[in-house]
Amino acid sequence: MSKRPLSPATLPPSKRVHISWDGAHESTPRRTFDTLLYDELVLHIFSYLPWEDLCAVQATNRNWFRLSADNQLWKSLYLTEYGRSRLRGGRGFVGRTDGREVKPLPGRAHSDEVKNWKAMFRISTNWRTGRCDISKVEDDMQALAQTGNADIQTMNGAEQQLAGKTHMLLTGHFTIIASSQPSISPAITFISPTSHTTTIHAKCLRVQRPIQITALAVDQSPPSTSFTRIAVCLSNGELQVFEQHGVHLQTSSRKHYYIPPARTPRTTPILQVAYHHPVLATLSEKFHLSIYDVSSESMKLTHCLTSFTCFPPASMVLSSPEPSTHRLVLTYASPVYPKHWSVGVTEVILNSAPSSLHSTSSDPASAIRLISTRSTRAFDLPPGWLDTAKLAVLHEQWGRKVFEVAGTQTDGRWVILAPSDSVAPNTPSTSTTGILSPFSSMPLQLYRISFPSATANSSATPKLTFVRNLHGHTGPTAALALADGRCVSVGHDGSIWVWDLEAGTGAEVAPARDEEDEDSIESMEERWALAAKATVVFDERRIINAGVGGVVVRNFDI
Structure with missing residues (x-):
């Protein structure tokens, strides 16, 4: 029994236990x-x-950094912003018209390639804004792509016009550079992505005399092997097709050739060539269009077309919209009375199916048959009387005439016309800012081609519609390149502009270079002569141009 009774008050609350029963924290x-x-x-x-x-x-924080780099997020952004599932550029071959990739069947099963959509978005944005890394080709490669003054002095007039130009191609495996310098065996250099080089020589198959490379083209057909095929046009009229292995650089060979029976305006000099195996097309300076069958080792001339209303500069693109069907799109300078110029387009449809019954070729046994040709011009005077609407359209077309054409380019859907001054400037003027500005603004003209269905009406005329002017250069254009809805142009002042024709955007990639002394007339004349022979090519990630500053590479994958 307790000494005192318990208090009726409630007990105080118990303290919290800070240590568990097992003693762990x-x-x-x-x-x-x-x-x-x-x-x-x-x-x-x-x-x-x-x-x-x-x-x-x-x-x-780190978690958001990880989540914001999600590949599916950037895939959605890329498809929304740029609308295609691949990078755009001058690829080694022209793919399907619906944008889907065309790849050969693999020898064994391979895992699906995972695309880095964030990197693709960064590269495409750099193209749109003109952000790139600029570097020069090494001195030994640049010397290969240039012509010495001693060699130029020994050439005739026609050879001097061809000399000094650097031929360049970009494929999936190589950067191909060839000089137009006369040689017994002109060299063609292949540069791999790892900077390894190999050289092949286009030797003359007849009389051993100095010759020049006048044009190069890569095979635009979907690759079936790991070899890259290129077509080479020589100044003596010969055509040669080489194969170069994509991995083993020493594995190369000449697979096809053509030796003309005589030196004619049809075969010399060749200024443009397009190749989509087994069809090869060449365009001479006198505007003779030749179609060859490359099915056998010795090429066969199947068709020869001539025009008296088409003039250089010209460009060609050869594609295969359907199996056994090839479409050649040719753009050229078209005269406008009395002394002006515009642009024209011609479509040539060829069929290489052996089951075709009708043939208009000179060789009855040829498998390549000419189906149709259709032409149109940007400035076309309608016959008869004109009403008010037609007269207004004619006035608008007349306002787009130019005195001289610097270049024309097409990718099969778009057409670019680059105007030029009639003469080179001899006395450049100086603006109020002290910068030489001998030229005025000369925008490029952009057109869209519409080809009616050939099956519905074979006589329907293609339509060439003016879209807009591309403003950017402050002078004439020195070089043009157009592929996959993207245009790259090089001005005589050294500036480079890039236009996305589908999105309607444009940006200057690099400003005009003022490294050389431009205060003297001799310096300006030298720059004009070098700029007149400038060339430019591009693919999904790079622009390579040869001109006043040598061979320069602009990389957008940064």
Whole structure:
């Protein structure tokens, strides 16, 4: 029995136990805004952000940096912004018209290639803004692509016009550079992505005399092997097709050739060539279009077309919209009375199916048959009387005439006309800022080609519609390149502009270079002569141009 009774008051609350019974320390992780949300929810929120904000949230923490680099996020952004599932550029072959990739069947099963959509978005954005890394080709390669003054003095007039120009091609495996310098065996250099080089020589198959390379073209057909095929046109009229292995650089050979029976304006000099196996097309300076069958080792001339209303500069693109059907699109300078110029387009449809019954070729046994030819011009005077609407259209077309054409280019859908001054400037003027400005603004003219269905009406005329002017250069254009809806132009002042023809955007890649002394007339004349022989090529990631500054590479994959 207790000494005193218990108090009726309630007992005080018991103290919390800070140590568990087993003696281990327990702690609850602190919940934050980052840990309260699942990764799936954060990714769903990120899907509503534009690419600028998606890049900005990367600096928040490591978790958001990881989530903001999600490949599916950037895939959605890329397809929304640029609309295609691949990078755009002058590829080694022209793919399908619907944009789907065409690849050969593999020898064994391969895993699906995972695309880095963020890198693709960065490269495409650099193209749009003109951001790139500029580098020069090494001195030994640049010397290969140039012609010495001693060699030029020993040439005749026609050879001097061809000399000094650098021929360049970009394929999936190589960068191909060839000089137009006369030689017994002109060299063609292949540069791999790892900077390894190999050289093949286009030797004359008849009389051993100095010859020049006048044109180069890569096979535009889908690759069936690991070999790259290129067509080489020589100044003596010969044509040669070489194969170069994509991995083993020493594996190369001449697979096809053509020896003309005589030196004629049809075969010399060849200024343009297009190749889509087994069809090869060449265009001479006198505007003779020749079609060859490359099925056998010795090429066969199947068709020869001539025009008296088409003039250089010209460009060609050869594609295969359907199996056994080839379409050649040719752009050229078209005269406008009395002394002006515009642009014209011709479409040539060829059939290489052996089951075709009708043939208009000179060789009855040839498998390549000419189906149709259709032409149109940007300035076309309608016959008869004109009403008010037709007269207004005619006035608009007349306002786009030019005194001289610097270049024309096409990719089969778009056409570019680059105007030029009639003469080179001899006394450049100086602006108020002290910068030489001998030229005025000369925008490029952009047109869209529409080809009616040949099956519905074979006599329907293609339509060449003016879209807009491309403003950028402050002078004439020195070189043009057009592929896959993208145009790259080089001005006489050294500036380079890039236009996305489908999106309607344009940007200057590099400003005009003022490294040389331009205060003297001799310096300006030298730059004009070098710029007149400039060339430019591009693919999905690079622009390579040869001109006043040598051979320069601009890389957008940075």
